[in-house]
Every structure is written in structure tokens, then in C-alpha cells.
Amino acid sequence: MALTNEYIKQRLTEKFGEQVQQFQEPYGMLTFEAPKELNLKVLQFLYDEADLGFQFLTDLQAVHYPDNKGRELAVVYHLHSLTNNVRIRFKVFTDISTPDVFSATSLFSAANWMERETYDFYGVNFIGHPNLKRILNVEEMDYFPMRKEFPLEEQTRIDKDDDMFGR
């Protein structure tokens, strides 16, 4: 039987109860969140269970929601079950003043560089990462450029008239 979103949801709720929540299926892709303390337990569970088999970390990144007080930063894991060819998305949220999230490097070697990139651009502090330093930007950089306090466009520009760009 093919692995369905309902089945994954059922297995997760059996195991973690109310702690996994916010199940959604945008464009058919199962998306859910858990408390950040649980991230490794959830990933390990999805990895170990033979009928789930989410053993491939496709991508890992962060999102900054400045208006989401107390949960400003989301860390998003994209997982792929190669045996079932099913993808899911798993999020944990963290306060931006203590952006500490457990590192997934012990489970996925691929997480090493992805977590460095996430640290580089969003300042998520991955606890237990073997070498958490900037990967793409210069080492001297003292800010995290993808956070939303940096506007997308320079505010002093007047040549970019909204009318011309259909905004």
C-alpha cells in the first residue's frame, strides 16, 4: 500500500500525541510542526520506522517571521522517503533572542553544510554542530543578511516606481 499523508499523520500522532500539530497539505505536501526540543526525536522516528523511511534530507533552511512574537524563526526540514517516493515538510519555531535548535548532523551528514548556510543567513544556532561557522559570506560579517530587518530594496531609491512594476 502506498504511503499516504493520512497514514504518516496517524503514525506521528500515535507516537507524539498533541505535540505534533498544525497539519496542513499545501499542494498535497504534508506539512506539520513540533516544539523545537523535539526536532531530533521526530526526525529520528521518521528515519527509523521501516514503513516511513524518511532517510533523505532534501533541504533545510529557515524563515523569519518578524511579527510572530516569541516564534520569529522557523527552521524547515524537507524530507524525502526514497522507498515510498513521498516528500514531507517539518517545521520547528524558535524565539529569535535564543535561536538554539538541536543539530541534525548526527542523523544526516548532509545537514552539516545546510545548517552552516542557515546559520550564515539567519543566525540559527545549531547545538551540537561540529563546525558552525559561516559558509557563503565573508567571516567578518557581523549580521545575518536574510533577516527581515534588512529591507529587500533600498528605501532611498526613487527610480523604482511601483506603477512601473505593477505593485
Add this chain to the structure above:
Amino acid sequence: MENNVKTDIDTASNGNTAFPGQVHNLPGGGLIISSFNDIVNWARANSLWPLTFATSCCGIEMMSAASSKYDFSRFGFEVARATPRQADVIIIAGTIVNKMAPVLKRLYDQMADPKYVIAMGACAISGGPFFYNTYSVVKGADHIIPVDVYIPGCPPRPEALLHALITLQQKIKAGLTREQIRAETKQS
């Protein structure tokens, strides 16, 4: 009709074959009158070895200019080198980011004199499409190393690169190199 034909166009072959000086054919041989600097520059200009240095999309056009359709070896650039120690000209084909800047500087420093720099594309000239709202892009490679020829475009067509290479040849043949100028100004 004949009069409309402009014969002194600086075509590449014209530029490449013209010898800087006078050749007197005498019975049993010949005599060449020229200045030594001119001959050296003439020789240099016709065998410029480019460094293969491409940091982004403009590099694709540079590869195209090197391959069979455009073929910049027709003008003396065929020996692309992967090491700066054997290269004469560095074509900065692409965006230079802050992290790449020290690398570019080091490559330039490792090249043997005389050395020349071509800035290819809007990125290498000024930061180009990344001039505004950037946290990482250097706004012009000439903040890092001196540039001899600039090619506008995003990306410039291979013809533009060929034109820039020929322009560089003319610049070299036209007179003193940067090092020679520097040496002269030191003396005086």
C-alpha cells in the same frame, strides 16, 4: 565605388600583421628599422595567454568565445591557462563577491609582469544588476585590481569580448605598458 571602400579599417588581421617599423628590402637580404620597445610590445600583443577565471554567467560567453564558433585563438589568445603564473591577461568574467575579492587579488599578484586585466560584463564593471540592495557583491572589480579594458553588457556577446581583446592588443602596441610607465615616473 572604389573610393567608398575604406581600406584602413583596423581589422584584426591588419592589426596583427602590421610590423611596427620600416622594412627595407635590399639585394641579398633586408634591413629593419624600429625601436626595441615597439618590437617587444608587438610580440607581446600577439600572444596573450588568458587565465581561465569565470565566476558566473559571463563565463559562459567567454567559453563560447574560446570555442569553435567564435574562436579567439584567431587573434592569439588560444593558450588559456589554469594557473596565474603562466597567464598574461585575466578576463574577469562574472560577479565578484566580497569573499572572492581576496582570491582575485591573489591571482592577480601571482601573475607575472606584464599583466593585463579585462573586466567583462556589468558585474565586473560596477556590480551590475547587484549594484543596489546587496550585502555581498563588490561594486566593480577595479576596487580590487586595475582594469585595462571594460566590456559593457549583461552578458556581453562573444563579439564584444573579441573586440575587447583586440582593443587590448592595440593598447599594448600603442605604447608603454603600465610597468614601463611606472618605471619611467620613478626615474623622473
